[in-house]
Amino acid sequence: MTTTTPRLTGYAHGGGCACKIPPGELEDVVRGLTPSPSTAREGELVVGLEDGDDAAAVRIRDGLAIIATTDFFTPVVDDPYDWGRIAAANALSDVYAMGGRPVIALNLLCWPRDVLPYDLAAEVLRGGLAVADEAGCHVAGGHSVDDPEPKYGMAVTGTADPDALIRNDAARPGTPLTLTKPLGLGVLNNRHKATGESFAEAIAVMTTLNAAASRAALAAGIRAGTDVTGFGLLGHAHKMARASGVTAVIDSAAVPFLDGAREAAAAGNVPGGSRRNLDWVRPHARIDVDETTALLLADAQTSGGLLLAGEIPGHPVIGEIVAPEDGVTLRVR
Structure with missing residues (x-):
């Protein structure tokens, strides 16, 4: 008798970062959530909710900030070990996106205990541990709940120089835009x-850490950037341009795409999250490309690359930061 391994993606309503709450709706939820000042708190909050940065940063002392983030999502691939690797790389990416180094991570696991066997859960955790080991990041416990839909990710704490953080609000006109991973993960996962x-x-792209790109950005003196995940290239570029008071110009011909991504998009394999991303940025953008290209540029990425306001060796320049153009944060050509 043969035993068929369950397809994990069949237990998820969405895949990976495409299952995020749409950016416009999320901003409505968190609007006004500003912590009240308190002299009892230790440290200085350097980066919080204001501009939708990838993680929070607290200055502990001169030369040292703590970076805190969390990320988890539904299965993006059927192989449990690969899903664990992808989810861990994605969670660690928020620390790298701000120029930090991950130090410790806690697992976050939601599992349908009466539906899927625990040996699959163990493989998910093993995949996460493998990537954390590659990053030199400790994994010490975590939290689990019984959930009808499987989810996995990590809460990650890292360190950084508070005076060398890479953040959303520091992009300046005259700076090139660099992208460190190709797009198309959302449509291929779908x-x-x-x-x-x-x-x-x-899978190779999603499990590749953004560590080397982050180190190269710091070495180049880059201070503005983000990682490209659930809101797509256009959504994350819009957030950075809006926070910085500039316009981001994207040259679509210079943007790298994964093999098969355009064909998958043309065949209709576009996640709902990617379509919502494009709808969200349209009022703030001048988009002069065909609809398939626009959807690929807005495609919800899982464990995508870094979008940096600056240039680093080995990665394509895909546009530039210019002075603000009549309130338009994006110009796509």
């Missing part, structure tokens, strides 16, 4: 969910 077809290049 195709995988629909058909079971595997995309080795996409």
Whole structure:
């Protein structure tokens, strides 16, 4: 008798970062959530909720800030070990995106205990541990709940120089825009969910840490950037341009895409989250490309690359930061 391994993506309403709450709705939820000042608190909050940065940062003393973040999501691939690796790389990315070094992580696991076997959960955790080990980041426990829908991720704490943070509000006109990973992860993951077809290049991209790109950005003196995840390239570029009071110009011909991404998008394998991303940025953008290209530029990425206001070796320049243009945060050509 043969035993069929369950397809994890079949237990998820969405895949990876495409299952995030849409950016416009999320901003409505968190609007006004400003902590009240208190002299009893230790440290200085350097980066909080204001501009939607990738993580929070608290200055502990001169030369040392603590970075805190969390990220978890539904299965993006069927292989549990790969899902764990992808989710861990994605959670660690928030620390790298701000120029930090991850130090310790806690697992976050939601599991349908009466539906899926625990040996699959163990494989998910093993994948997360493997990537954390690669990053030199401790994994020490975490939290689990019984949940009808499987979810996995990590809460990560890291360190950084508070005077060298990479953040959303520091982009300046005349600066090139660099992207460190190709796009198309959302549409390929959605195709995988629909058909079971595997995309080795996409898995390799999602499990690649942003550590080297982060170190290169710091070495180049870059102070503005973000990682490209659930809100897509256009959504994250819009947030950075809005926070910085500038306009981001994207040259679509210079943007790298994964093999098969355009074909998957043209065939209709576009996550709902990617469509919502494009709808969100349209009122703030001048988009002069075809609809398929626009959707790929807004595609919800899982464990995507860094978008940096600056240039680093080995990665393509995909546009530039210019002075603000009549309230338009994005110009796509």
